[in-house]
Amino acid sequence: MSMNAGSEFGSIVWRNAEHQVRSPIAFTWRQL
Numbered sequence: 001m002s003m004n005a006g007s008e009f010g011s012i013v014w015r016n017a018e019h020q021v022r023s024p025i026a027f028t029w030r031q032l
Contacts, residue, residue, distance in 0.1 A: 004031045011024045
C-alpha cells in the first residue's frame with residue numbers, strides 16, 4: 001500500500017476602496 005500526500009500554498013486578496021487584505025491559504029491532500 002502506498003500513500004501520497006501533497007500541499008499547496010497561496011493567498012486570497014480581498015480589496016475594496018479603503019482596504020486590501022491578503023489571506024494566506026494552505027491545503028493538504030492525502031491519498032490512501
